[in-house]
Amino acid sequence: MTVSREWGRVREGSPWTGLWAVVAKEMADYLTGVRMRILEAIIVLTAFGTVFAAAENLRNTVGQDRFLFLRLFTVNVDPLPAFVGFLAFLVPLIAIALTFDSVNGEFNRRTLSRILAQPIYRDALLFGKFLAGLFTLALVLTTIWLLIFGLGLVRLGLPPSTEEVVRSLWFLLATVFYGGIWMALALLFSVRFRSPATAALASIAVWLFFAVFWSMIANVLAQLLFPLRYGLVQEVLAQSRASLFFSRISPITLYTEITLALLRPTVRAFGLILPTQLEGMILGSPLPLGQSLLLIWPQLTGLIAATVLLFALSYVWFQRQEIRA
């Protein structure tokens, strides 16, 4: 491998020449592929199951809750988890399934050098593949979103309020970004590893690590760094803050917090809350949308920043690769 001297050099033409051709081709591939059919089936089934159950449950409480529609997403009826719980779990898998072979797949089909011999930069190919994945995910999620609204209208028998629509649209957007970070991760591995199977495994391993182990590790770390020596309130507080801090390294935590604040307007803060902080608050009263957004702003920008970082890393790796196939 050699370092391309493209870095820091003034290049001819736009780096995005050919970008839309790549996006169109990749999206067409996704939307006609079998892989997409399977993913769609899974997500539609879970959406239908969870939301239908939630709607049945909520029918009895119509009129008592201002944000009934939003609860369609968050209410869980045993033994099913809530729809958002499913999404936190499924979206990474869908994102990984769409992108884990995007660069190494071209390499193995021996199409990569032929494509890069066309008058485009590598930037356009990589970014085009990423965008196509993101658009595809957005398309699928929007369909599901519409489906849920339809279902809600029919089963609950009342229309959503404007605020509910806006909040759930933000939720939709956040979910797409949440998919974006996993997509960037899988893309990175598809650049790094020649074998798509290795790339898929590596991506799944990262996902599993965060989904299963990270919350335990965050707790253990917090306990090690901020032990409860005298049982003081300050110690408890410090430990819980540390634990929250560590757990927020996981995109899953960030996403969960975002969905919580958006879909449960009564949520005012995350983590341990002291009675003094509650002074002046009317418990149980919902936050206006602006306040909820302010609450999740750091999480949302964190997700996006991590995505940009991962993408930049794949870009650097891709630029440096010698394409011999």
Added chain:
Amino acid sequence: MEEWVIQTQDLTKRYGDFTAVDRLNLQVMAGEVFGLLGPNGSGKTTTILMLLGLTEPTEGSVRVLGLDPARQPLSVKAQVGYIPDQVGFYDDLTGRENLIYIAKLNGLPRAEAFRRIDEALNRVGLDEVADRPVGTYSRGMRQRLGVAEVLIKRPALIIMDEPTLGLDPEAARDFLGLIRNLKSQGITLLLSSHLLHQVQTVCDRVGLFHRGRMVLEGTVEELARRVLGGGYRVHVEAQGDPQAIEQSLRQLPEAKRVTRSGPDIYTVEGARDMRSEAARAVVQAGGALRSLRLEEPSLDDVYAHYFREVEDDRQS
């Protein structure tokens, strides 16, 4: 200057301390077919990658169509067609769909793209199968689709890496015919191959690669003259007194070497076609001429001979 389509100066590529291409000075003129020949691992593909800006040279400079592929990659790639070694396509798309994608990447307007695609498919003889998935194509058809693809850009230069590799003899012959056809259109071609006898029939000039260096360069005849001191062989089948016939053939002034390769078969090597002289010599020696066959200089011979000498030099 404009006449040179490819010009390299001391072009060098190192991987660590291994030198894959060593101070290459290559010049290809407009309209010619140039063959990069050499065994596997001699640096042909690396050279091609540097010409296309797909890998960065360690040292030296490259000019393709007067441009620097590292600085003006888009202009170079818009005019140069590249068919990689074992070219791959999207198997689930049809041949035509594969070409449409390439046309879009080249920024061709729709109508123009469709016109050029039809023309290119027709040119390589794939119009009948254009709407079948590429997964159903044979090796030879893929190679042709590769040619159709590069034709869409109306290239000034086409670079093909090992174009006949893996083709059966008939498909290879057809493909070489296609190359001649392109040459007749005034397109400059650079081909690489380790199958010397196949490409020698289409190349105007060749460069022989050995361990990253271009050790010989010129037309096939020039090389044959330089290395073999000839290269034309006449196989003579004649009945009669073997001693007398061999003696008579040896006395031909331009015969470099005469050998008896069978009971009634003699081989005469020379710098040019010596069929008529050989026939006369047989008759003069009282022999009965049965057949006369000319073997033109072969790159395989040049190559084998040259490297035998190189190895001999190294040993002594």
